[in-house]
Amino acid sequence: MCWRFCVVLLLLLQEVICISSAVVTKSNENRTILVCSEYSDEILVNEEQIQSEKCTFSYVDFDEPNDVQIASMVVKNVDYDDSVNEIDASSHITTVHFVNSRLSNIPCQIFKKFTNMKSLNCDGVNLKSLSRDDMKGASNLKEFSCNSNYVVSLDSKLFENSIELESIDISINDIERIDATSFNGLSQLKKLLLYDNKLSSLSEDLFKDLIKLEEINLSNNQIEIIEGKLFSSCKLLKYIYLNDNLIQKLDESAFVDIENIVFLEISNNNLTSLKLNLSASGLYANNNQLKSIELGSIGYLSFYNNSISNVTFTMENHVLSVNMSTNNVNKDSLKAITRCGALKSLDLSFNNLGQLNVSTFLELNDLQILNLQSTNLSRIDYGLFQHQTKLEQMDISYNQLGTSEVFDLNKFASLKLLTTLFMEGNNITEFEYDDIKKVFPKLQTIGYTDNPWKCSYLTLMNQFMEHNGIEIYQLVTVKTRSNVGGIACDGDDKRVNSRMNYEDRLRSTNSIRHKLNASDNELSVISKRFEEFMLNFSSSSHNKRNDDYVSKMDLINELSMIKSSIATLQESFVSISKRLDKLQTHDGVIEAIKTIQNSSYDMKMMKARLDGVDKVLGMLNNASTKVMLQQQTLKKQHQPGAYDISTTNTNDDFLVKAMISIIFVIVCGFVLIYIIKLFARRHHHHHRDLRTYTDGDTIDENIIL
Structure with a gap:
């Protein structure tokens, strides 16, 4: 009887657990009943107030959308x-969100129930298709x-009943075909x-009705051709992503009718030539096979x-x-670039330019950033x-300066505003560092590692830089050779640096530069998300609606995602440094590895930007959390009888745990009683058997027991 009672109690315990977990979705006569977590119980509110304008359906699982009902x-x-007075709050719902769910289709009942719904989120719910009937209401x-679903195609007139749509996100699916x-x-x-x-082609008329479209992202597909009329109706486009x-x-007339493009991204494709007559703020065309370009009015270019x-x-x-790093720029193409008199930033690194004419940069009076790293530059002429x-x-850095003549600071005498100078990887043995503050009065950072310094000379130069508050930048710290402060010098070794030719330096650094360039692109995306976050945070701070704390929580979640992306980038930088330190111990590749210092400026600047954004995010996180808590407190004060979902959930959890504990104690009690009775019975048999079998051995007694 005891064991049967225990089984009954265990079954009762299982039933209690099942009942307590079925909070959001219920089943009734083969029908799935959806319950908003925000309205899982009756709510008591003041006049003309509602609990929330958002409805969240969690753990929904159904195969037949027609059998779905909404509580x-x-x-x-x-x-x-x-x-x-009892009222139905469904007409107040503007946002519906499915979480941790599996849907065969979007239940059209939600559009009938929530007549004022403005936003529907079905991310990651295992959807395999979207139909016109799903979106009918x-x-x-x-x-x-x-x-993040498994949609394979978009059918004809899919959104014909949803003409008020302003934003559509069907990314990260398996879409191979889109009807025209x-x-x-x-x-x-x-x-x-x-x-x-998985798109490979797009109909010319696909976007003909999207006359107010501002942003389109078609990246990471398999598209081969962009026709000239594809975006002809989208005259307000600002952000276009066609990368990867x-x-x-890419038809030269593809963007001719668009007047205010902010950013066009076509990196990581198979383009061999590019001729575009467009006006844009920025164009990225990195990692293609471009040999020639002909462009109109574009502000920021990266190739x-x-x-x-x-x-x-x-x-x-x-x-x-203009970023023209790692190309085949020659004297003719260099002239075309340097005729752009408004240039503020110019990157010509990793182009075999050779000796530059004294008039090369004659027209670039506004230039603020110049990168001539690894350009085979052997000398710098006066002027x-x-x-x-x-x-x-x-x-x-990483040229041949100092090979044929002494490195003369006076050739840079006009650069009175220079704050950062990198001259690593040359053949400079000495220069008049005592005059460096006279020549560069604003100088803050200098990099001169990987030059054949004498240790005694390097010691004095380092002391001078530190005394004058100039930071000595170095990406790699030398430990296995003669060095001063981690900078290699000529001490016991006959020669610290064996020279390497231009092609070797190019091959040895391209992989790391590509990684840093990808990180820089990712940082640009993060920066854009951060700006959007700031805008949303600012607008939400002035929002006095009763459910303002919900939007605050959404912002905090977005903030966490941004910080996670930043952490990933920082880990990428750490891995690069560790990789360099590891390879530094192999003498045969020291020169090749140390040329990675070409990335030192990019890494330093990006780290500073990341740290700055991280600090601001931390401040915003604290501020947003405080505002959310204050608004929740005010909400409770103005709604003395308001229903507190978090408290109720906590109370429910406590009740379930208490019931489980009581049942567990009862079960343990009955088990203990059963064990005591069993022991008493065995003890009784033991004495009885001893009297009956007085001459038996121990083994017989154990068998009897």
């Missing part, structure tokens, strides 16, 4: 006469997110995200790691920044930088 959302409204919907009419009628759409899918595809042809030798700018005075009086940062 009533009862709110008890107290008026001035203390009369209690979404006439008031403005934001639709369905990323899928986006018909979406004249209010501003953002369309389709990245990380297989694009071989890292191509094979460009032919350059044409039709509107030179509009170009503000080469005479007109760069605004220059603040310069990199002339």
